[in-house]
Amino acid sequence: MTASERTRRLDHRFITVHPANGRHEGMEKALWYLLTATRGGENRVRLIRALSERPKNANRLAEELDVSYKTVRHHLDMLEEHGIVEPGDNDYGRLYFLTDQFETNRETFEEITERL
Secondary structure: OOOOOOEEEEEEEEEEOOOOOOOOOHHHHHHHHHHHHHOOOOHHHHHHHHHHHOEEEEEHHHHHHHHOOOHHHHHHHHHHOOOOOEEEEOOOOEEEEHHHHHEEEEEHHHHHHOOO
16 A cells, blocks of 8 residues: 555445545445345345435335335445445434445446446
8 A cells, every 4th residue: 555545444344545536445346246246236236326316214215126124224234334325313214325435436336337
């Protein structure tokens, strides 16, 4: 790692941040893994697209995407673990938001989805 890069801790993963472009190397790897290397990739893309429109809670996402609440919660947990989504503060009807780290790497997300 060069002096112009810094590493910051996100949950249990270290992500290399490139100040020149703000992109997170670990986020790019996480997106490729979560969207292409696992069975739930298609549903995760749909969740991210739905959250791109506006923040939503798990029940609303389950209704919109026509998948079970349990499935939505599983995918939200995976996306949260990798820093792609973050929950709001309210426990009841908790809204989920896309993170700033994801938004910085949205170009990678779009590139991946074009190839699917």
